[in-house]
Amino acid sequence: MDHSINNQKLRSSLTCCRVAVLLGSTALAASGVAANAQEQTTSVNGDSAEVTVLEPVTVSLDGYGDSDATSIVAFGNSGGGKLATDFLDTAASVSVITSKEIELRDAQTVEQVLDYTAGVTTDFYGSDDRFDYFKIRGFDAYAYRDGLPLGDPFGGVREEPYAFERVEVLKGADSTIFGVSDPGGTVNYVSKKPRxxxxxxxxxxxxxxDHAEVGFDFGxxxxxxxTLSYRLTGKFQNSDAEYDYSNDDESFIMxxxxxxxxxxxxxxxxxxxxxxxxxxxGGGHPIGSDFDRSFFLGEPDxxxxxxxxxxxxxxFDHDFGSGLTFSSRARYTSAETGFGYAYVYEPVDNGDTIADRYYYGNATDYDDFVMDAHFQYDTSFANVDSRTLAGLQYETYSGTNDSYYDVAPGIDWTNPVYSGGPTYSGPYASTKSDQKTTSLYAQEEMTxxxxxxxxxGLRNDWxxxxSLNQLTDTATSGDFSEFTGRGALTYRVTDEVSTYVSYAQSVAPPTIxxxxxxxEQYEIGVKYAPLAFPALFSASIYDLDKNNITVTNPVTNMQETIGEARVRGLDLEAKAELPHNFSLTAAYSYMMSDIVxxxxxxxxxxxxAFVPNNVASLWVDYKWEGEGNRGDMTFGLGARYQSSYYFGEDNTVxxxxxxxxxxxxxxxxxxxxxxxxxxxxxxxEKYVAYxxxxxxxYNQGRAVYATLRQTW
Structure with missing residues (x-):
């Protein structure tokens, strides 16, 4: 059965029991949905029987929303805005969290969106709420939006999940696809588009x-x-956080x-x-103490x-015909961010009840422009299908970053008296940064x-x-040329089962x-997508290695080189909409890290640090169908487990x-x-996350929210 989606010929020979929706960001032309049934009379052992024969189904979607808004199972990924690929044909571990799953779990943050994803760890900084904290396969993960880079979430802007139709998690080294990034993997946010x-x-x-929130999404x-369609999405929130003297307000409009x-x-x-x-x-609490999460030892002012x-x-997307298409994405961002707080620093028990503290602040503003343009050519000859892609990416970034630091008055945790904010004499670091990145890449896929x-896949990033130190008026510069490659083989065992082997390289953005x-990573995996019901099952083992690693020592707060680290592991994942009104998301990961x-x-x-050996999660939904005046009821229950992990590379705590x-x-x-x-x-459940x-x-405490939703 042929599926025509976004003018890409998809090779999946699925039966009418399952329609694999492959959603590429090179959306071009839309063809209608046709599903015709014919009744035929057949003879079996001389007896006549009337059967229904379903003709091939042709599916086309304007965007992701039609399926992602109604199902937790996504049969394809966008390839980071490049080669969209069916689940069974993708030679990598890819997880897709649809907007339907985000809604069912009411995920308020990106970390909560990723909580039930194999290979991903979150919340390892507990009640530090400045950034989105997550790792993939033991390493920091870079974030992208519509295939265009956002950068390292650590130090970046916390993203709003309500803006996205889906969140795609590609695990393992993938600089050939996305560009400069860490080897653990990447997270690609797919924006909601008009339908x-x-x-x-x-x-x-x-x-x-005291959480109060309103939102809307219509078009x-x-x-x-x-010819012309629109979409308007918004969220407005007024809330506190779980600790005293806090707030968590937000205005978002798209x-x-x-x-x-x-x-x-x-x-x-x-x-x-x-x-x-x-x-x-919350500013932290003295080591070994057991205060309520709400107890605040920072500075309210x-x-x-x-x-x-x-x-x-x-x-922009255009189909030239005869298999040749063009696709381009561009984004301009202007942002101002800043934070300031007092935090506890009490590394030893000196016998008193006074917690030592420090002030820390940061102010950042930046302008960023990034664009990506590529051609794709699809053709067939003899018994070979070919997809060839070649493109260019360009990014220019300019920004300033000021950091402030000072000793804060100690505070008695038995009778806290707040002393107010700091009077900085000036920033201890002030940097102006300019960066230009030009990338050429090519991908070839033959079936x-x-x-x-x-x-x-091959890619080179220049x-x-x-960088200008604005305190000393000292300028430094650096030029880098980084090449990465990727190769993989996938074998379709049946229409339901495939297996693959891959090798991939990565390079992280350098510092002057x-x-x-x-x-670099080696990976072997197997995937299963049953025809009887919508479901995806995957298993993979990998060997991941990273060189030239630098980390911040939490004791000295200085950069130090680890050199080389290795993570070997296993990922198991299942997403399924089962018979009898059950659906589930299940994941298990085993990771063994080693500083080589x-x-x-x-x-x-x-x-x-922050790499538990075992991580497991399970979410199950059951829909009890309505009867009479009673409407449908859906019950969901989830559990997340992680084994212990070290807070530092010295492995002492x-x-x-x-x-x-x-x-x-x-x-x-x-x-x-x-x-x-x-x-x-x-x-x-309460534990020390860091x-x-x-x-x-401490980790995040219990939160309960009620939502009344009207759809049309």
């Missing part, structure tokens, strides 16, 4: 910590012939227009505005975490006899870095005066193993009206 239909929802939410055609000039050409323009007025965290960001995204798929961190070389001479043979539970309940009040209750950390050096930081 060629009328749709919408509006909701209100209230709950823990329609502007013209009767579907609008998009899509022009379909003809059957072959489409252009989309999206603008979004994010403004947050929050606090950076110096406790802020603010972001103002404007983003404009442009997407032999609809069974064996060979793929190879980086021009300039320091060699770039490089990585260390430039400072210590820690060789130790494990990496570690967390406790822990398990937390989440729950959800949805009642269908009317056909288009639902009432939903979600609870995270249901039993308020600590042992200067302070302890």
């Amino acid at each position: 060629s239909e009328r749709f919408g929802e509006a909701y209100i939410t209230g709950g823990s910590f 329609d055609n502007v013209t009767a012939d579907d 609008g998009g227009l899509t022009w379909r000039f003809d059957d072959a050409t489409e252009m989309t323009l999206i603008y979004d505005y994010l403004d947050t007025d929050a606090t950076p965290g 110096y406790n802020y975490n603010d972001v103002t960001r404007n983003t404009v995204t442009w997407m 032999f006899y609809n069974k064996l798929i060979a793929s190879v 980086l021009d870095l300039k 005066g320091v060699e770039p961190e490089r990585g 070389e260390n430039g400072t001479g210590g820690n060789v043979g130790n494990e990496l 570690s967390s406790d193993p822990n398990i937390t539970f989440d729950a959800a309940f949805t009642y269908q009040v009317a056909e288009n009206t639902s009432f939903q209750v979600n609870a995270t950390n249901l039993f308020n 600590g042992g050096y200067g302070a302890d930081w």
Whole structure:
């Protein structure tokens, strides 16, 4: 059965029991949905029987939203805005969290979105709320939006999940696809785009910590012939955090227009505005103490975490015919961010009840422009299908970063008296940075006899870095040329099962005066997508290596070189919509990290910080169908487990193993009206997520939210 989606010929020979929806960001022309049934009379052993024969189904979607808004199972990935690929044909471990799954779990942050994903660890800094904290396969993961780089989430802007149709997690080294990044993997956010239909929802939410929130997401055609469509998405939140003297306010608005000039050409323009007025965290607690999470030892008058960001995204796709297409993405971002707080630093028990503290602040502003353009040529000859892609990416970044630091008055934790904010004499570091990156890449994929798929990717990134120390008026610069490659083989055992082997390289963005961190990974995997019901099952083992690693020593707060680290592991994952109204998301990961070389001479043979050996999660939903005046009820329960992990590469202090539970309940009040209750950390499990050096930081506590939603 052929599937025509975004003018890409998909090779999956699926039966009518399952329609594999492959969603590429090179969306071009839309063809209608056709599903015809014919009744035929056949003779079996002389007896006549009437059967229904289903003809091939042709599926085409304007964007991701049609399926991602209604199912937790996504049969394809966007390839980071490049080669969109079916689940069974992708020679890598890829997880997709759809907007439907985000809604069912009411994921408020990116970390919560990723909580039930194999190979991903989150929340290892506990109540430090400044950034999105997550690792993939033991290493920091870089973030992208619509295939264009956002950068390292550590130090970046916390993203709003309501902006995205789906979140794609590609595990392992992938610089050939995405560009400079760490070897553990990448997270690609796919923005909500206008659809060629009328749709919408509006909701209100209230709950823990005086949380009040309203949101909406709707769109329609502007013209009767579907040539022009719009979409408007917004979220406005007024809330506190779980600790005293906190706030967690947000204003987010996003609008998009899509022009379909003809059957072959489409252009989309999206603008979004994010403004947050929050606090950076609870400030920590003395090591070994056991205070309530709400107990605050920072400074109420110096406790802020603010972001103002404007983003404009442009997407263009054109089909020249005869298998040749062109796709381009561009984004301009202007942002100002800043935080300041007082934090506890009490590394030793000196017998008193006074916690030593420090002030720390940061102010950043930047402008960033990035664009990507590529051609794709699809052709077939003999028994070979070929997809060839070649493209160019360009990025220019300019920004300033000021950091402030000072000693804060100590505070008595038995009777806290707050002393106010700091009077800095000036920043201790002030840097102006300019960076230009030019990248050329090519990918080739060949499918032999609809069974064996060979793929190879090559990329070179040229980086021009300039930095000005504004305190000393000292300028430095660096030029880098980094080459990465990727190769893989996939074999379609049946229409339901495939297996693959791959090798991939990565290179992380370099720092002036320091060699770039490089990585490589070997991976073997098997995938199963049953025809009987919507489900995806995958298993993979990998050997991942990273060189030239530099880390911040939590004791000295100085950069030091580890040298080389290795992570070997196993990922198991399942997403399924099962018979009898059950659905589930299950994941298990085993990771064994090892510091192979260390430039400072210590820690060789130790494990990496924040890398638990075992991580497992399970979320199950059951839908109890309505009867009479009673509407449908959906019950959801989830559990997340992680074994202990070390807080530093010296492996002296570690967390406790822990398990937390989440729950959800949805009642269908009317056909288009639902009432939903979600609870995270249901039993308020408490443990030290990070600590042992200067302070302890607890994990996030229980939060309960209720949502009333109207759709149309």
